[in-house]
Amino acid sequence: MKLTLHVWRQKDAQTQGEMVDYTLDSVSEDMSFLEMMDVLNQQIIEAGDEPIAFDHDCREGICGMCSMVINGQPHGPQQGTTTCQLHMRSFKDGDSIYIEPFRAKGFPVVRDLMVDRSAFDRIIQSGGFVSVGTGAAPDGNAIPIRKEEADEAFNAATCIGCGACVASCKNASAMLFVSAKIAQLDRLPQGKVESKERVRSMVVQMDEEGFGNCTNTGACSAECPKGISLENIARMNRLYLQSSVSPT
Amino acid sequence: MSILQSNIPGGPLSDKWTNHKNSIRLVNPANKRNIDIIVIGSGLAGASASASLAELGYNVKCFFFQDSPRRAHSIAAQGGINAAKNYQNDGDSTYRLFYDTIKGGDYRSREANVHRLAEVSANIIDQCVAQGVPFAREYGGTLANRSFGGVQVSRTFYARGQTGQQLLLGAYSALSRQVAVGKVKMYNRHELLDIVKVDGKARGVVVRNNATGEISSHGGHAVLLCNGGYGNVFYLSTNAMGSNATASWRAHKRGAFFANPSFTQIHPTCIPVSGDYQSKLTLMSESLRNDGRIWVPLHKEDAEAVREGRLRPTDIPEDRRDYYLERRYPAFGNLVPRDVASRAAKERCDAGFGVNKTGQAVFLDFSSAIERYGEEQANLKGISPSDREAVMQMGREVVSAKYGNLFQMYEQITADNPYETPMKIFPAVHYTMGGLWVDYNLMTTVPGLFALGEANFSDHGANRLGASALMQGLADGYFVIPYTIGEYLADDIRTGSISTDHDAFKAAEMEAKGHLSSLLSIQGKTTVDTFHRKLGKFIWDYCGMARSEQGLNYAISEVQALRDEFYNDVRIPGKLDELNPELEKASRVSDFLELGELMCNDALNRKESCGGHFREEYQTEEGEALRDDKDYAFVSAWEYSGDPKAPNHHKEELTFDNVELKTRSYK
Ligand SMILES: Cc1cc2nc3c(=O)[nH]c(=O)nc-3n(C[C@H](O)[C@H](O)[C@H](O)COP(=O)(O)OP(=O)(O)OC[C@H]3O[C@@H](n4cnc5c(N)ncnc54)[C@H](O)[C@@H]3O)c2cc1C
Numbered sequence: 001m002k003l004t005l006h007v008w009r010q011k012d013a014q015t016q017g018e019m020v021d022y023t024l025d026s027v028s029e030d031m032s033f034l035e036m037m038d039v040l041n042q043q044i045i046e047a048g049d050e051p052i053a054f055d056h057d058c059r060e061g062i063c064g065m066c067s068m069v070i071n072g073q074p075h076g077p078q079q080g081t082t083t084c085q086l087h088m089r090s091f092k093d094g095d096s097i098y099i100e101p102f103r104a105k106g107f108p109v110v111r112d113l114m115v116d117r118s119a120f121d122r123i124i125q126s127g128g129f130v131s132v133g134t135g136a137a138p139d140g141n142a143i144p145i146r147k148e149e150a151d152e153a154f155n156a157a158t159c160i161g162c163g164a165c166v167a168s169c170k171n172a173s174a175m176l177f178v179s180a181k182i183a184q185l186d187r188l189p190q191g192k193v194e195s196k197e198r199v200r201s202m203v204v205q206m207d208e209e210g211f212g213n214c215t216n217t218g219a220c221s222a223e224c225p226k227g228i229s230l231e232n233i234a235r236m237n238r239l240y241l242q243s244s245v246s247p248t
Numbered sequence: 249m250s251i252l253q254s255n256i257p258g259g260p261l262s263d264k265w266t267n268h269k270n271s272i273r274l275v276n277p278a279n280k281r282n283i284d285i286i287v288i289g290s291g292l293a294g295a296s297a298s299a300s301l302a303e304l305g306y307n308v309k310c311f312f313f314q315d316s317p318r319r320a321h322s323i324a325a326q327g328g329i330n331a332a333k334n335y336q337n338d339g340d341s342t343y344r345l346f347y348d349t350i351k352g353g354d355y356r357s358r359e360a361n362v363h364r365l366a367e368v369s370a371n372i373i374d375q376c377v378a379q380g381v382p383f384a385r386e387y388g389g390t391l392a393n394r395s396f397g398g399v400q401v402s403r404t405f406y407a408r409g410q411t412g413q414q415l416l417l418g419a420y421s422a423l424s425r426q427v428a429v430g431k432v433k434m435y436n437r438h439e440l441l442d443i444v445k446v447d448g449k450a451r452g453v454v455v456r457n458n459a460t461g462e463i464s465s466h467g468g469h470a471v472l473l474c475n476g477g478y479g480n481v482f483y484l485s486t487n488a489m490g491s492n493a494t495a496s497w498r499a500h501k502r503g504a505f506f507a508n509p510s511f512t513q514i515h516p517t518c519i520p521v522s523g524d525y526q527s528k529l530t531l532m533s534e535s536l537r538n539d540g541r542i543w544v545p546l547h548k549e550d551a552e553a554v555r556e557g558r559l560r561p562t563d564i565p566e567d568r569r570d571y572y573l574e575r576r577y578p579a580f581g582n583l584v585p586r587d588v589a590s591r592a593a594k595e596r597c598d599a600g601f602g603v604n605k606t607g608q609a610v611f612l613d614f615s616s617a618i619e620r621y622g623e624e625q626a627n628l629k630g631i632s633p634s635d636r637e638a639v640m641q642m643g644r645e646v647v648s649a650k651y652g653n654l655f656q657m658y659e660q661i662t663a664d665n666p667y668e669t670p671m672k673i674f675p676a677v678h679y680t681m682g683g684l685w686v687d688y689n690l691m692t693t694v695p696g697l698f699a700l701g702e703a704n705f706s707d708h709g710a711n712r713l714g715a716s717a718l719m720q721g722l723a724d725g726y727f728v729i730p731y732t733i734g735e736y737l738a739d740d741i742r743t744g745s746i747s748t749d750h751d752a753f754k755a756a757e758m759e760a761k762g763h764l765s766s767l768l769s770i771q772g773k774t775t776v777d778t779f780h781r782k783l784g785k786f787i788w789d790y791c792g793m794a795r796s797e798q799g800l801n802y803a804i805s806e807v808q809a810l811r812d813e814f815y816n817d818v819r820i821p822g823k824l825d826e827l828n829p830e831l832e833k834a835s836r837v838s839d840f841l842e843l844g845e846l847m848c849n850d851a852l853n854r855k856e857s858c859g860g861h862f863r864e865e866y867q868t869e870e871g872e873a874l875r876d877d878k879d880y881a882f883v884s885a886w887e888y889s890g891d892p893k894a895p896n897h898h899k900e901e902l903t904f905d906n907v908e909l910k911t912r913s914y915k
């Protein structure tokens with residue numbers, strides 16, 4: 001198939017960016033979206049220009065590195081998938097595709113479609129862990145955990161830290177990402193011990209990084225490639241409230 | 249005597265590690281604060297080592313090329329992690345895990361290292377649970393297990409199909425905690441370009457900040473390479489796109505010996521190649537072989553009809569199917585080790601029974617499992633087994649609970665629904681058993697330079713068993729290096745901080761810049777990927793699942809020619825001192841082009857078949873690998889001579905005092 005691509009090009013965070021148009025012939029529907037981008041880049045390099053910079057690594061939907069807004073949707077039109085899992089059979093001959101970076105104050109553009117998401121690392125550093133040192137662990141079966149609870153903790157833990165939730169939110173809120181970690185650890189006895197301190201410090205860090213407030217629009221969960229549930233946000237809000245009422 | 253000192257402690261096998269730990273030198277806490285450690289990589293090995301060493305009090309600097317440490321390639325591991333917990337009461341033990349790993353590796357690994365790995369395996373699970381890793385659990389609240397290829401006990405712990413992700417996020421959280429207290433400094437989007445040696449010891453690194461292009465030096469008392477495997481030498485592999493050999497190869501050029509480079513693992517269950525644009529291959533977890541049955545049509549005419557789309561696999565009756573693994577290996581069936589399963593698939597496809605357009609695929613079929621589980625459920629729920637639709641529906645639900653995400657992944661990529669029609673799979677490059685040679689303390693042949701995780705060669709011999717890489721990465725990082733590094737650093741407590749003003753740093757920086765500038769200045773016509781693809785094809789065809797003297801010699805000359813062409817004709821746009829992804833790739837490919845040749849040399853030198861290394865000249869009448877324990881029970885360790893065409897060969901003889909060397913049989 002033949003496609004027209006409108007791609008955001010921006011040299012760096014300081015420089016103004018713009019949409020640039022490209023056409024691509026003979027795209028196979030079995031290609032992944034990123035393979036289509038590879039083909040485009042080969043074409044650009046052969047023409048003597050600089051290729052489009054974008055982040056990617058695993059190309060199987062797990063590392064959270066890829067990050068494109070495709071036709072207005074973070075990770076593109078398909079539900080429950082990342083950019084790298086999108087295949088060209090989701091498009092048809094003659095389509096125009098708009099490709100932009102994840103946009104948010106907390107995610108400055110590095111170049112073109114690449115953004116800086118290190119704010120997420122700093123939020124995790126502020127409390128997204130259990131304070132246990134290597135070697136200090138009891139036997140793995142010492143504390144039984146209800147299967148349902150373990151499964152729910154797992155569901156929250158499947159967040160890949162991609163930032164699509166932020167990119168899809170009109171307030172650029174990071175609540176879904178932050179709440180997923182808080183809820184995962186709060187559901188497990190190992191993590192629950194520090195829940196109150198954790199929620200306080202992670203919320204402070206989240207605000208410091210410039211992410212917006214949550215106004216319950218729910219776009220985050222709808223666009224999240226891992227289907228992280230809004231219930232995590234509710235749980236986090238409850239915990240936050242509890243921890244402000246009784247801090248210890 | 250060999251110049252390779254493996255430093256394996258004396259005493260009986262099961263006491264070696266304990267005795268070693270008791271006699272190892274320690275660095276006291278006050279002195280640890282004055283010692284800086286550089287870690288390259290934030291995967292399971294790098295993150296667990298960084299966190300554990302920082303907890304002990306060392307100052308750690310951790311470098312990795314992704315934008316966040318949580319994105320290291322370990323994140324992609326699906327199936328699980330082994331540990332000799334014997335929670336299932338099925339006869340597992342430290343010894344059995346040790347034995348299975350030695351045997352699975354086709355008797356080409358070190359007994360002492362493997363035993364230590366088995367010993368610490370149980371602690372890993374405890375540690376991860378304490379960090380909040382949500383492993384799968386039984387209804388009673390205890391940890392669940394599954395079985396994996398090549399063994400007969402159920403010792404694999406898992407978190408649905410995302411075990412690597414959950415383990416890495418656990419290690420990442422431990423790492424983050426140390427970043428918060430200031431004991432670890434992280435350098436994202438940084439790529440190692442060189443190891444700096446001062447007075448023969450590794451004392452630092454030269455790195456490039458890929459986001460800005462800035463090249464800088466960092467000093468430390470020891471350097472830990474946790475940079476993962478080099479499977480991407482093949483271009484197409486299940487590794488992440490950025491996985492590379494650069495850190496290992498540059499270390500090799502600075503004196504670290506490379507061990508068994510040709511020992512690569514070709515994983516039997518991956519999604520086949522679909523076209524020339526293919527950028528990577530996707531693994532379908534080995535756990536699928538617990539329930540999926542592998543087959544091809546029994547008759548060539550059926551295979552041909554399937555390839556041409558005239559016949560659907562579901563229309564081929566049972567008696568016209570060849571479940572070739574069950575036929576050839578009745579004892580293990582579909583659960584034979586990876587090397588055996590991969591070769592058997594190749595054998596059928598080469599013989600003309602392949603089932604996709606290119607003839608390079610076999611079926612992985614879940615219909616029997618769906619039926620079996622459905623009938624079980626029907627019995628449980630008191631539903632008549634004659635209601636086939638209800639039975640199959642319940643069966644599909646059970647299968648979905650086990651493998652739902654994998655099935656979904658498969659369907660997204662291929663547009664086929666594996667609940668309705670068998671998956672098509674083919675072997676793909678997956679893991680590298682070879683790597684930097686290390687002694688028992690995980691130190692390379694360069695003093696102060698250590699290698700952990702997939703980057704070293706130590707534990708998996710000629711073939712790795714499923715779910716053992718995650719175990720090894722975390723064993724090395726959490727439980728081995730925190731002890732063994734003391735032995736080396738105990739001499740360094742009075743050294744003081746390592747200054748990068750030393751000439752060695754300046755020279756290495758200049759050299760690194762010079763290499764990149766010269767690549768940029770070529771301004772040829774051919775893109776980096778084109779070279780990488782060509783290299784990958786040579787290595788796959790001649791140093792992949794089957795190797796021969798003639799093929800290897802041919803590949804060596806082709807790789808040499810390709811390397812010359814690369815240095816004459818590669819086109820890299822952009823500049824040195826800015827973000828430049830093509831330059832990053834070119835730098836990595838320049839190393840693959842040398843490593844590829846070494847792999848072929850290694851395969852050529854080893855005139856036997858063992859594990860993943862299958863030399864066509866050395867096979868039994870039934871087509872099984874023919875080992876030569878008399879002449880080849882050694883580790884090949886290659887020394888860089890200054891000329892990639894003429895490496896020096898060293899041997900570390902392997903001694904087996906505790907297991908009897910047998911022909912591996914899975915029949
Ligand atoms: C798809 C897939 C599924 C798998 N499933 C399983 C499984 O179920 N069970 C199992 O046991 N094993 C599995 N494996 C194998 C296992 O995942 C890996 O062997 C293991 O995770 C490697 O961990 P590591 O820490 O050694 O390296 P990695 O996780 O690869 O980390 C390498 C690190 O080094 C950094 N790095 C690399 N080069 C440089 C450089 N030049 N400069 C700076 N930094 C650099 C990277 O940024 C990264 O942080 C699987 C592998 C694949 C590909």
Ligand code: SF4
Pocket residue numbers: 158159160161162163164165166176177180220223224225226227228
């Ligand atoms: S919550 Fe979803 S969208 Fe947000 S970072 Fe996690 S996986 Fe991505």
Ligand code: FES
Pocket residue numbers: 055056057058059060061062063064065066082083084085
């Ligand atoms: S590249 Fe890893 S999630 Fe897309």
